[in-house]
Amino acid sequence: MVSRDATSGTATGGPRRGKRKKLAPSQKYEIYTSTLTSSATQRELAEQYGVDRTTIRAICATAKQGALDALAAAVPGRRGKSAEQAELDEARAEIDRLKATICEQAVVLHLERGKDSWD
Structure with missing residues (x-):
């Protein structure tokens, strides 16, 4: 049988469940x-x-990953x-590369087909 702590309602010796610190x-x-x-030790802390x-x-674990x-x-x-700034810079470089590719394709398409009328 497990004895209960009257003040916290938990088994004696166990962690208190309640408000997060x-x-x-x-x-x-x-x-x-x-x-x-x-x-x-982790227990003492x-x-x-x-x-x-x-x-x-x-x-x-969070501190170690942040440091890495x-x-x-x-x-x-x-x-x-x-890491966020580096990722943002990479994304901007990719956007610039894609814009340049679209412009090149538009020029090639214009040269091959010529300018069509709007009719």
Whole structure:
């Protein structure tokens, strides 16, 4: 039989289910650096900040992916672009390429068929 905690309604020793705790970006960064330096375990950090261990893992995974994206976008000697900015630049280059192709095709079509009357 599982004993219940009268105040929270959960099994004793289990995580409290209730209102989600919102952490500030600075707290998330602090959690990430603490796991990198091994100054605290994920369990200790979860208890300290009042969140679940899966939240700690998600924060670390997000921070790691963000750092990898930033490093991938960085070019030596240039100011780095965000992944979104790099993708936007690629899309604009593709639009310019497609515009040029359409113009070339229109010229070829005009030369082959000539100008038709509007009638």
